[in-house]
Amino acid sequence: MKYRDGHFILFGVFTDEARNLERAGFRAHTLYLQRDDGTVIEADLWMQDEPTLADYLHAAVLLFDDEPGSVTW
Numbered sequence: 001m002k003y004r005d006g007h008f009i010l011f012g013v014f015t016d017e018a019r020n021l022e023r024a025g026f027r028a029h030t031l032y033l034q035r036d037d038g039t040v041i042e043a044d045l046w047m048q049d050e051p052t053l054a055d056y057l058h059a060a061v062l063l064f065d066d067e068p069g070s071v072t073w
Contacts, residue, residue: 028045031045
């Protein structure tokens with residue numbers, strides 16, 4: 001997804017693409033969702049700059065949809 005200021009956020013990246021993204025200046029920031037039943041889902045947010053709180057919150061909605069639980073990063 002691209003923001004109005006030209007910054008990009010990528011998610012759902014395959015591991016074979018990780019090396020190319022790192023060369024392009026992207027870094028993975030991992031988000032965890034602990035479901036109400038205790039299981040944990042993990043997803044990576046790839047960004048060129050350090051993510052802000054709003055970035056994490058928007059990514060959590062995109063990555064985990066309406067899954068109930070607690071999000072950490």
